[in-house]
Amino acid sequence: MDANKARQFLEALKGMGIESYFFERKNELTFSALRKEVRACKRCPLAQTRTTVVFGEGNERADLVFVGEAPGEDEDAQGKPFVGRAGKFLDQMIERVGLSRKDVFICNVLKCRPPKNREPDPAEVEMCKGYLFAQLQLIRPKVICALGRHAYNTLMNVDARITKIRGQFTEYNGVKLLPTYHPSFLLRNQERVKEAYEDMEKLKEVLKIR
Numbered sequence: 212m213d214a215n216k217a218r219q220f221l222e223a224l225k226g227m228g229i230e231s232y233f234f235e236r237k238n239e240l241t242f243s244a245l246r247k248e249v250r251a252c253k254r255c256p257l258a259q260t261r262t263t264v265v266f267g268e269g270n271e272r273a274d275l276v277f278v279g280e281a282p283g284e285d286e287d288a289q290g291k292p293f294v295g296r297a298g299k300f301l302d303q304m305i306e307r308v309g310l311s312r313k314d315v316f317i318c319n320v321l322k323c324r325p326p327k328n329r330e331p332d333p334a335e336v337e338m339c340k341g342y343l344f345a346q347l348q349l350i351r352p353k354v355i356c357a358l359g360r361h362a363y364n365t366l367m368n369v370d371a372r373i374t375k376i377r378g379q380f381t382e383y384n385g386v387k388l389l390p391t392y393h394p395s396f397l398l399r400n401q402e403r404v405k406e407a408y409e410d411m412e413k414l415k416e417v418l419k420i421r
């Protein structure tokens with residue numbers, strides 16, 4: 212981890228109830244401790260409007276993690292990521308990699324639904340991103356696939372347009388990171404699906420799946 216990334220990571224954990232695990236290394240932070248912490252979170256106003264916290268789900272030792280934007284209505288109701296129409300499409304993308312949902316881990320930048328599915332507010336991302344960083348630190352996957360610009364920009368701490376950077380591998384904390392289009396965007400822009408499927412082929416290659 213380079214110094215800038217380390218600083219960003221530690222800053223993002225401050226006040227989240229989990230920083231002592233990383234600062235003091237007294238106890239190992241476990242996935243279940245983190246889940247408990249996140250489910251009880253009241254750090255931002257979304258805690259007042261959410262129905263359920265959507266921590267994420269899947270294989271906690273996954274080689275591949277998908278990071279989306281924020282829970283929508285269905286996810287908020289069920290407490291699971293990507294269970295609506297976009298989720299069905301994400302399932303197809305995962306199949307293209309030669310994997311299924313249970314093989315990968317799926318989570319979001321925001322763990323709570325923004326009202327009326329509006330875009331995440333930068334202040335909300337600031338308050339929530341430490342949870343994502345901690346999840347990735349615990350899973351330590353081989354590859355991360357950022358679904359859309361919010362996921363990519365949060366992980367890389369930049370403000371890039373997805374059309375400019377999609378399909379190009381970069382690194383997050385020494386882990387390969389591939390940005391691609393968000394499934395909701397693909398539902399609205401079918402002509403881009405081909406590119407997203409090409410990206411899934413790249414993931415397959417990196418993971419050495421036949």
Ligand code: URA
Nearest residue numbers: 279280281282292293
């Ligand atoms: N869109 C997202 O970004 N995440 C979800 O969990 C569902 C839809």
